[in-house]
Amino acid sequence: MTxxxxxxxxxxxxxxxxxxxxxxxxxxxxxxxxxxxxxxxPADAPYDQNHDEWVLLLAGAARLWFDGTGEQALxxxxxxxxxxxxxxxxxxxxxxxxxVWLAVHLGET
Amino acid sequence: MTxxxxxxxxxxxxxxxxxxxxxxxxxxxxxxxxxxxxxxxPADAPYDQNHDEWVLLLAGAARLWFDGTGEQALxxxxxxxxxxxxxxxxxxxxxxxxxVWLAVHLGET
Numbered sequence: 001m002t003x004x005x006x007x008x009x010x011x012x013x014x015x016x017x018x019x020x021x022x023x024x025x026x027x028x029x030x031x032x033x034x035x036x037x038x039x040x041x042p043a044d045a046p047y048d049q050n051h052d053e054w055v056l057l058l059a060g061a062a063r064l065w066f067d068g069t070g071e072q073a074l075x076x077x078x079x080x081x082x083x084x085x086x087x088x089x090x091x092x093x094x095x096x097x098x099x100v101w102l103a104v105h106l107g108e109t
Numbered sequence: 110m111t112x113x114x115x116x117x118x119x120x121x122x123x124x125x126x127x128x129x130x131x132x133x134x135x136x137x138x139x140x141x142x143x144x145x146x147x148x149x150x151p152a153d154a155p156y157d158q159n160h161d162e163w164v165l166l167l168a169g170a171a172r173l174w175f176d177g178t179g180e181q182a183l184x185x186x187x188x189x190x191x192x193x194x195x196x197x198x199x200x201x202x203x204x205x206x207x208x209v210w211l212a213v214h215l216g217e218t
């Protein structure tokens with residue numbers, strides 16, 4: 001086994017830009033940590049992915065907007081599936097303490 | 110998108126037995142929540158899996174023993190990969206508040 005790594009301790013400084021760290025990558029699945037400190041997705045450039053993404057908020061707080069269903073507040077422990085081809089935007093992230101996401105990308109190409 | 114589900118709220122009562130909930134299943138990947146309240150793996154029946162498992166402790170506290178490397182304490186945020194064929198046991202879990210794990214099973218057959 002590998003030594004455990006704490007995803008919430010010694011967080012990198014993400015004030016200048018969101019930080020994306022791939023924790024594990026296998027065919028068809030990639031596990032990623034994202035640290036956000038106030039960043040949002042530009043209103044004119046929503047995410048529109050070819051693959052499903054399962055997201056879990058680990059720390060902080062955030063708001064996500066989805067085309068067709070509107071905005072959703074997330075607190076730690078909240079998990080949801082973002083299906084492929086559903087346009088979405090991060091509309092708010094807590095800056096301090098930082099917001100930490102776990103993302104599991106499924107069938108990414 | 111699906112409505113978010115909070116993995117840490119309204120936890121089921123796991124005092125009588127550990128509770129395993131599959132959150133998402135796809136070819137080659139299965140995401141599971143495990144709620145433990147004091148349960149351990151019997152010393153004479155360690156886990157010995159055919160597939161890799163990535164584990165993240167979400168709440169509570171636990172200890173894991175691995176064949177060859179010994180015991181490891183886990184706190185919330187700790188993540189590690191348990192490779193296939195590495196015998197391991199859960200040697201302690203915090204009962205109250207409950208211990209909550211996220212497990213991502215990779216290439217499970």
